[in-house]
Amino acid sequence: xxxxxxxxxxxxxxxxxxxxxxxxxxxxxxxxxxxxxxxxxxxxxxxxxxxxxxxxxxxxxxxxxxxxxxxxxxxxxxxxxxxxxxxxxxxxxxxxxxxxxxxxxxxxxxxxxx
Amino acid sequence: xxxxxxxxxxxxxxxxxxxxxxxxxxxxxxxxxxxxxxxxxxxxxxxxxxxxxxxxxxxxxxxxxxxxxxxxxxxxxxxxxxxxxxxxxxxxxxxxxxxxxxxxxxxxxxx
Numbered sequence: 001x002x003x004x005x006x007x008x009x010x011x012x013x014x015x016x017x018x019x020x021x022x023x024x025x026x027x028x029x030x031x032x033x034x035x036x037x038x039x040x041x042x043x044x045x046x047x048x049x050x051x052x053x054x055x056x057x058x059x060x061x062x063x064x065x066x067x068x069x070x071x072x073x074x075x076x077x078x079x080x081x082x083x084x085x086x087x088x089x090x091x092x093x094x095x096x097x098x099x100x101x102x103x104x105x106x107x108x109x110x111x112x113x114x
Numbered sequence: 115x116x117x118x119x120x121x122x123x124x125x126x127x128x129x130x131x132x133x134x135x136x137x138x139x140x141x142x143x144x145x146x147x148x149x150x151x152x153x154x155x156x157x158x159x160x161x162x163x164x165x166x167x168x169x170x171x172x173x174x175x176x177x178x179x180x181x182x183x184x185x186x187x188x189x190x191x192x193x194x195x196x197x198x199x200x201x202x203x204x205x206x207x208x209x210x211x212x213x214x215x216x217x218x219x220x221x222x223x224x225x
Binding site: 046049 | 164
């Protein structure tokens with residue numbers, strides 16, 4: 001079965017600094033990959049997704065992620081953090097090549113320091 | 115854009131008192147699901163439904179029931195809630211492109 005790990009349950013960055021949130025999955029079969037963001041007291045919303053097209057995926061709010069098959073990774077980055085980026089971020093991976101079953105990682109809480 | 119609504123947003127109840135959390139969508143998506151969110155565990159799927167009258171267990175179905183009598187609605191039922199079901203619950207729909215749209219969440223406390 002697929003599993004997802006996110007290194008670091010809490011990450012703090014200074015405003016304007018690079019954001020790097022790590023995600024690794026377990027399957028050797030390239031799955032579909034997602035990053036979701038959850039702002040306080042809200043549901044999750046999609047940041048970006050990889051569905052076997054370009055390996056570098058651009059999302060909303062200046063975020064992007066790169067699919068690296070050899071490393072089974074899908075790390076999320078943003079060149080310059082903004083205060084409004086403070087939120088919980090979840091990496092998710094499909095079970096196989098179907099959207100029906102998606103496994104979520106435990107989440108990484110991002111703090112942005114002024 | 116797809117919208118998912120849940121009610122209530124907050125609920126405090128006691129052990130054993132049956133409750134229902136409603137979920138409805140504003141479009142005609144076939145796939146709906148329920149998740150619970152717990153610290154350090156991310157989201158875990160409770161039940162999902164691929165269409166009317168078609169439901170199936172997710173990863174943590176024990177203690178929960180669902181029904182899908184019409185496409186818009188997918189209520190989550192706790193027949194006899196217990197304190198270990200204290201959690202944040204999300205309903206979601208799945209679009210054909212693989213994006214899930216989540217409701218705002220229901221924070222449930224079982225005393």
